[in-house]
Amino acid sequence: MKRKFLGIDIGGTNLRGKIISEEGNPLGERKTLSEAHMGISRLMENLAGFIEGFAGEEISAIGIGIPGTVDRRNGTLVQAPNIANTKDFPFTEVLLDRIGTNTPVFVENDASCAALGEHRAGAGRGSNSMVMITLGTGFGGGIILDGKLWSGEDGFAGEAGHMAIDPSGPLCACGGRGCVETYVSQVAIKRIVREHAELREKFAGTEESAIPERLAELAREKDRAAISVWNDFGTNLGVGISILVNVLDVKTVVVGGGLSGAWELFIGKTLEEAERRCLGGAARGLKIKRAVLGDDSGVLGACYVAKKGLGESS
Ligand SMILES: [Zn+2]
Known part of the structure; x- marks a missing residue:
């Protein structure tokens, strides 16, 4: 079966999710409110619900772009000035606990995701x-x-x-x-x-x-x-x-x-x-x-983070 990758961009206002195929073709997208200004607990609740909404899609891996400093090896959100109560927050661990899935989750800084998106599919191609x-x-x-x-x-x-x-x-x-x-x-x-x-x-x-x-x-x-x-x-x-x-x-x-x-x-x-x-x-x-992708660069980059996380040279 062909694999599919879910990328999510956490913004101050919205959570945006996009699915791409193995070849990088877009297969759909959704968005919902992030409510990031209400703090990390509310954000994690919204994010878990958002990911559960993709349950029927048979996703191979999830990539998440986060507006903050991320230790991608252990999935810790070291600091995020725009999300209250985040200092060394075990982001991936908390998320996996909530969504109860075996789907691998990979995190990355949002600006790095945008760079990956523009490099693979935008002005940096x-x-x-x-x-x-x-x-x-x-x-x-x-x-x-x-x-x-x-x-x-x-x-x-x-x-x-x-x-x-x-x-x-x-x-x-x-x-x-x-x-x-x-x-x-x-x-x-x-x-x-x-x-x-x-x-x-x-x-x-x-x-x-x-x-x-x-x-x-x-x-x-x-x-x-x-x-x-x-x-x-x-x-x-x-x-x-x-x-x-x-x-x-x-x-x-x-x-x-x-x-x-x-x-x-x-x-x-x-x-x-x-x-x-x-x-x-x-x-x-x-x-x-x-840049040519606008708001899409970050969410698309997050898809590539998911693909890269599984060891692909995307
Ligand atoms: Zn400075």
């Missing part, structure tokens, strides 16, 4: 090595080396958002200062707008969550202050990319996540800065591409 940067609430990273996801010795690889680009810069959620995430993320944009005398007034009454989108609109309407914020954003992204490229010598960098919707507002500065900073050999043939 055909590249041997690549880095994916996910510009969402934070600055996520995923690394593919020699065609394989590089999760690191303990599964923590790809935390690209915490490369410090100014040791005396703004305080980051990680406790450090001046991480690239404090300049290039939704959190960063909101901080910059709050601290900007001219923009602060223009955003009075704008909902916090709507700030990045509104800033993009303003820049498209040729507001000079807004354009300058996106220019700096692009330059700082270029700095981050050049560090990754100089260290890893990857030739493809894929940029995705919600903020990549403002692509034309920042990519010029990003290319300029990356070109300036990437050393000769590393810069040769470098491609910086926009």
